Amino acid sequence: GQNIDQPTEMTATEGAIVQINCTYQTSGFNGLFWYQQHAGEAPTFLSYNVLDGLEEKGRFSSFLSRSKGYSYLLLKELQMKDSASYLCAVRDRWQAGTALIFGKGTTLSVSS
Amino acid sequence: EAGVTQFPSHSVIEKGQTVTLRCDPISGHDNLYWYRRVMGKEIKFLLHFVKESKQDESGMPNNRFLAERTGGTYSTLKVQPAELEDSGVYFCASSNRGDEQFFGPGTRLTVL
Numbered sequence: 001g002q003n004i005d006q007p008t009e010m011t012a013t014e015g016a017i018v019q020i021n022c023t024y025q026t027s028g029f030n031g032l033f034w035y036q037q038h039a040g041e042a043p044t045f046l047s048y049n050v051l052d053g054l055e056e057k058g059r060f061s062s063f064l065s066r067s068k069g070y071s072y073l074l075l076k077e078l079q080m081k082d083s084a085s086y087l088c089a090v091r092d093r094w095q096a097g098t099a100l101i102f103g104k105g106t107t108l109s110v111s112s
Numbered sequence: 113e114a115g116v117t118q119f120p121s122h123s124v125i126e127k128g129q130t131v132t133l134r135c136d137p138i139s140g141h142d143n144l145y146w147y148r149r150v151m152g153k154e155i156k157f158l159l160h161f162v163k164e165s166k167q168d169e170s171g172m173p174n175n176r177f178l179a180e181r182t183g184g185t186y187s188t189l190k191v192q193p194a195e196l197e198d199s200g201v202y203f204c205a206s207s208n209r210g211d212e213q214f215f216g217p218g219t220r221l222t223v224l
Contacts, residue, residue: 004154035215042116042215043155043203087155097143097167099157100213 002026004103006088011109012078020073020106022088030094034062034073035087037105043087046073075108083110114138116216118204124222130192133219137186137206143167144187145213146179150200158202161187194223 003025012018024032031050035043049055049064049071061074075082085107089100117136125131137144146158158177159169163184172179176195181187191198201220205213 033212040217042217045212045214048212089155097160097162097207099145099147099160099168099171100155101157102147102155104152104154 002090002092002101004088004090004101006086006103006106008104009107009109011111014078014080014110014112016078017074017076018078018108020075020086020088020108022071022073022103024069024071024088024090024101024103026090026092026101028092028094029066029090030098031091032062032064032071033089033091033100034060034071035089037085037087039085046086078110080110080112083108116204116206116214118202118216118219120219121217122220122222124224125194126224127196128193130190131194131221133189133191133202133204133221135187135189135204135216137204138208138214141206141208141214142184143207143213144181145205145207146187146189147203147205148200149203149218150197155203158189191221194221196223199223 006022034046037043047062059076064071085105087105088103119134144161149155157171160167161181178190201218203218204216207213
């Protein structure tokens with residue numbers, strides 16, 4: 001079956017660095033996505049990895065290891081506004097437009 | 113550029129009633145997706161349109177759910193008759209070439 005695991009909750013303080021892990025077991029693989037979702041709002045795209053390695057985008061970075069079925073999202077210089085749910089999602093087929101398979105999300109709370 | 117919009121934002125109905133949710137994708141996006149998140153669970157795929165055609169409806173839970181996308185623009189998702197287990201947040205997403213999916217804010221459906 002398809003399975004994506006990520007921690008349910010994490011806490012951190014302003015200015016710190018936090019790493020949110022995601023492991024996946026899917027029948028195929030064609031990319032891993034990270035989304036940020038504030039309560040009551042739309043999930044917004046953060047990053048996309050399809051090859052092994054680190055993708056950096058400002059304060060956010062995402063890493064992928066396909067052989068290990070593992071990814072992490074790294075958030076640096078945390079701000080209060082980073083308190084949100086972070087969703088890991090995998091696309092399991094090469095067919096264009098394939099839907100995403102989501103994990104349950106990690107709720108990050110940033111305190112001052 | 114306007115994002116994905118959904119209507120209504122909230123809907124409260126009684127078991128056995130009918131509800132129709134609407135999604136307006138980003139203009140020009142051929143791919144339109146419906147997802148659902150029930151309480152405590154992950155976001156799950158329902159179906160995928162390419163223009164007006166149903167590309168993949170493998171996630172539709174049963175025949176009480178009917179999705180349409182007449183003219184390949186906006187889409188509707190009708191639940192008839194609604195059951196208690198249909199409660200959740202229904203998300204719509206759209207994409208251009210099938211890469212990054214842009215999500216709407218969701219419709220929170222409560223069936224009493």
